[in-house]
Amino acid sequence: xxxxxxxxxxxxxxxxxxxxxxxxxxxxxxxxxxxxxxxxxxxxxxxxxxxxxxxxxxxxxxxxxxxxxxxxxxxxxxxxxxxxxxxxxxxxxxxxxxxxxxxxxxxxxxxxxxxxxxxxxxxxxxxxxxxxxxxxxxxxxxxxxxxxxxxxxxxxxxxxxxxxxxxxxxxxxxxxxxxxxxxxxxxxxxxxxxxxxxxxxxxxxxxxxxxxxxxxxxxxxxxxxxxxxxxxxxxxxxxxxxxxxx
Numbered sequence: 001x002x003x004x005x006x007x008x009x010x011x012x013x014x015x016x017x018x019x020x021x022x023x024x025x026x027x028x029x030x031x032x033x034x035x036x037x038x039x040x041x042x043x044x045x046x047x048x049x050x051x052x053x054x055x056x057x058x059x060x061x062x063x064x065x066x067x068x069x070x071x072x073x074x075x076x077x078x079x080x081x082x083x084x085x086x087x088x089x090x091x092x093x094x095x096x097x098x099x100x101x102x103x104x105x106x107x108x109x110x111x112x113x114x115x116x117x118x119x120x121x122x123x124x125x126x127x128x129x130x131x132x133x134x135x136x137x138x139x140x141x142x143x144x145x146x147x148x149x150x151x152x153x154x155x156x157x158x159x160x161x162x163x164x165x166x167x168x169x170x171x172x173x174x175x176x177x178x179x180x181x182x183x184x185x186x187x188x189x190x191x192x193x194x195x196x197x198x199x200x201x202x203x204x205x206x207x208x209x210x211x212x213x214x215x216x217x218x219x220x221x222x223x224x225x226x227x228x229x230x231x232x233x234x235x236x237x238x239x240x241x242x243x244x245x246x
Contacts, residue, residue: 051179096157115143174231182217
């Protein structure tokens with residue numbers, strides 16, 4: 001049995017777009033299995049989304065196909081990419097979205113997707129191009145593509161840092177996830193928030209008192225700001241895009 005097709009987008013789930021991507025995959029491959037990995041990636045922010053994508057990829061099965069679409073330049077001259085990174089396959093726009101994942105992969109093969117469907121909207125390549133191309137690749141009917149340089153120096157995102165000291169995502173509990181890998185920091189570490197607060201490091205929520213703020217290494221290995229029994233976003237007035245210092 002083949003691995004599911006995983007979807008990573010900034011589309012949100014309160015509109016028609018995710019469902020339409022599902023439909024495009026099933027139209028190409030009725031036996032497909034689809035997993036909605038994330039649909040609230042940083043809105044119109046390929047850079048911020050690149051660090052989250054790299055973090056969530058590490059727990060996917062080795063033969064996973066990932067369709068990633070955070071694509072504010074849809075319909076422009078940017079290329080469509082199909083990438084083999086270690087044993088996983090990634091498909092989406094050439095706008096830096098895959099940059100961090102590729103840096104962290106041991107083996108990379110990069111292709112420019114040449115295949116085009118009969119119908120291609122200028123504003124929804126997720127549905128019309130990336131989703132059906134992924135379905136074809138996953139079922140063994142590989143769409144036309146040509147090899148590309150694995151790390152061209154002029155590629156989008158080439159100048160991005162390996163870790164991003166910025167809040168990328170705030171979950172439903174008010175925890176604020178950053179683009180910093182905790183393993184990249186050398187103790188002792190002082191993390192300073194935009195309001196000047198420097199919460200201490202803790203291992204997990206139960207290690208600090210109720211309503212106490214702290215930072216910790218979350219389950220993705222990223223630095224996350226949290227409050228035991230409360231919302232870090234509210235306590236520290238945090239929002240996506242805020243920079244932190246360390």
